[in-house]
Amino acid sequence: MLIGELAARTGVSPRLLRYYEDQGLLGATRGTNGYRRYDDEAVTTVRQIRALLAAGLSSEVIRTLLPCAVGDVPDLKPCPELVATLRRELSAMDDRIDAMQRTRAALAGYVPPGE
Incomplete structure (x- = not known):
């Protein structure tokens, strides 16, 4: 999906999604036209990022915790x-x-x- 669709599905602005990508929190590939493309898991990842930010964690800490996150809430599995x-x-x-x-x-x- 393109960044606009991800923004619509998550309620997060494209600018903030680009910031998450710059911080190493969200991955995207580039199409031949140079547009960012996200897989369906990106919706869950953005929801996890938002929840962890709401818990007061920095993007640096979130980057280390995302591999442990499961689900939208997220649950943190042992790692x-x-x-x-x-x-x-x-x-x-x-x-x-x-x-x-x-x-x-x-x-x-x-x-x-x-x-």
């Missing part, structure tokens, strides 16, 4: 480094949450009581 990668991401997210809570408390200290 090398999967658990270690997810634990590392959770730890980094916890660190960011802690930092934001400290920043919020500092900012709240500047708000006069009762306002």
Whole structure:
């Protein structure tokens, strides 16, 4: 299928699909006319990418996890480094949450009581 059809089937803009390809998340072949062509699995891949992005993962991490992804949701099957990668991401997210809570408390200290 061409990029426009993939965009229509996934609700993702062609520009974003090209970005996913540039990031190594989505594969395409080129026709003799130079147009990108995607196989039917690309729909599932795009849905997996969107779900993993919504979970707060970077495109770099998603690139390492996609081989472990099965289905649209996706389910992650065991593969090398999967658990270690997810634990590392959770730890980094916890660190960011802690930092934001400290920043919020500092900012709240500047708000006069009762306002």
